[in-house]
Amino acid sequence: MKIHRNIYLKIRNYCRENKLIERGDRILVAVSGGPDSVFLLHFIIMVSKEIVFDYAVCHAEHGIRGEESIRDQEFVKNMCTSMGIRLYEGSIDVPANKRDDESLEEAARRLRYEFFKDIMRTEGFNKLATGHTYNDNTETILLRLLMGTGSVGFAGIKPKRDNVIRPLLCVRKEEILSCLEDGDYRIDRTNLEIDYLRNRLRLKVLPILREINPLYDEHLQRFAVIINDEGEFIEEITEKYLNQILMEQSGDKTVVNLPDFLNLHIAIRRRILIRLIRNVYNGYPSYKLINMLVSVKPGGNKLLYSNKLFEVRKEYDKLIVDKRVVCENIEDYFYYLNRPGENGELIELKEIDKILKLNYLNSVERFDNDKLYIDAESVVFPLVIRNRREGDRIKLPGVGVKKLKDLFIDDKVPLKLRDKVPLVVDGSGKIIGILRTIYGKPNRTACDFMVKKCTRNVLVLELC
Structure with a gap:
């Protein structure tokens, strides 16, 4: 395969603007074998000739697609061998480790990232590169809007979050495919199944939106950029007020002064709640949950919300968000x-x-x-x-x-x-x-x- 010069420069400039790849980095590249991740690896190889940094590939065989996922693993292994690239691989049993409150998709994503981050810790990589594209961002924005996550989730996928970088957010799927040939990559046939919500959106909803307005995705992402810019400003204000009402922050547990919290503007209260919940939950809380918590009255001891991952409770003048542990059943002693x-x-x-x-x-x-x-x-x-x-x-x-x-x-x-x-x-x-x-x-x-x-x-x- 060969990346067209104009596409390469577009991605390289995007990486510069967002400081995604820097001299001396050690980057772990997540490669599934699909077109996006294979393209990402070739871009990393090309840009490494301009910027001095170290890189290697990681691949997680997730056990969902049986023999097909084994063949994906073999494909990635052969590709890395032929290119002389270090490969860190492993198998994760998604069905066996799926939580009750997770879809198979969510469990696969969580376990995949846990596997990659374990490699980063043990092998000393400081960044993880993933192959999310412009199209993925459009889908994510619409999904979050449909799920009622509010403006915070509507900002879309960020080019960099913590130590995860996404160099391909500036390119469309069509641009990537124009650089690839048959046999350069593997096809994940589950992407064609409408059992998954994201697939239903991609296969059924987006074509209708494209008929209504061929530029719908540009308008949507432009709006997301505006939301993100305004959101960053509001986040600065939120940080200031959170520090004023914070009573305790230890690990996964956060305690804020409830009367002081209730004196804040409702927009700031929503942001604080989202931030506290995202500290213990790798997802966006629903509008329904935030709306229930945003005006809770002080006084008394009460469990306000609980699932298998986290809980929110009040203890008199305290509002507490804490990671859920299996509750100790103190038997009568x-x-x-x-x-x-x-x-x-x-x-x-x-x-x-x-x-x-x-x-x-x-x-x-x-x-x-x-x-x-x-x-x-x-x-x-x-x-x-x-x-x-x-x-x-x-x-x-x-x-x-x-x-x-x-x-x-x-x-x-x-x-x-x-x-x-x-x-x-x-x-x-x-x-x-x-x-x-x-x-x-x-x-x-x-x-x-x-x-x-x-x-x-x-x-x-x-x-x-």
Whole structure:
């Protein structure tokens, strides 16, 4: 194959304008064997004669098309061998690793990128080049519009995002095919099947749009450029306001001040929500989800949205977006405690990964908030260390009898922590203390079991 000079210069200038390929880069080129990726590889080879950089090819055999995908892999392997190009290849079983909430297309894309990025990390490549074209961008813009992603998604595919570069976004499929000959590339026959949404759009909708207006794709992409430029300006403003309301950012978890969030203009609130969700989800949240979250009222503990990948919840004055982990099902735990010996005792609370330390004192000169002090002579042994049960109540000084549920609400205890909190219950069934240090509050002892001046035998419990 031979890339026409005018097409080569068009792509090279596009790469310069967007700083996609620079001297000293180490670029991993994703090659499926199809026309776009084969063309991309030939462009990379040509431009490497002008700009000094290192490159290699990667290929993932995805196990969807059986023998055909094996032949694709062989094709790429033979092509790289004949050209003397390093090839990193591997197989990924997409059907076996597909999540329940993913289509086969989405799973293949996710697993492919994970495979490529693993190679980049281990082999020291700083960029991944993919063969997305002008046509792919048109399809993506329309798909996102149809899926209701709003202006952020409508901006289309970016020439560079993180360490992924897309040099071919400036060229049409027809231009690429004009440089190729039969036998230069493989055909993915699944691209002709209308079971996939993108294929239905390409094969059925786009021809109708082309009949209505042959320049529809130019107009659409021009509009996307305007949206993108304006979006970048709004993103700068969004960054400023997000920093003002940010309470916590740790890994996949982001916490913002909910009242301050609600004081912002709705356009900024939408952008903040999209940014927080995209931090934990490799896709664009729907308008319906953003619209539901954008005006949530503060107060109380509530899970607002959850799927298998992420969740959004409020905890009083906090709005939290967090990657979903398989929720810990804290089972009811129950530990008997006979009267400790003189040297004290240690109990491992396996369900909450804590150690409970118990000791006796004759008297207490200073009370520490991280310890629970009980008049040992007023309790009925054996004691029980357990988590909450329906209807639990405790009698507290200055408060009277209070439901444990209401106490947790007053203390603003996150829902995920409530089943972990250890309670100390005596042999008569009364709750005599709550080890609140597990959620950052001082421990509390029930009225009837508090240490008094005349107490000569004090049981001290501490959670470690």
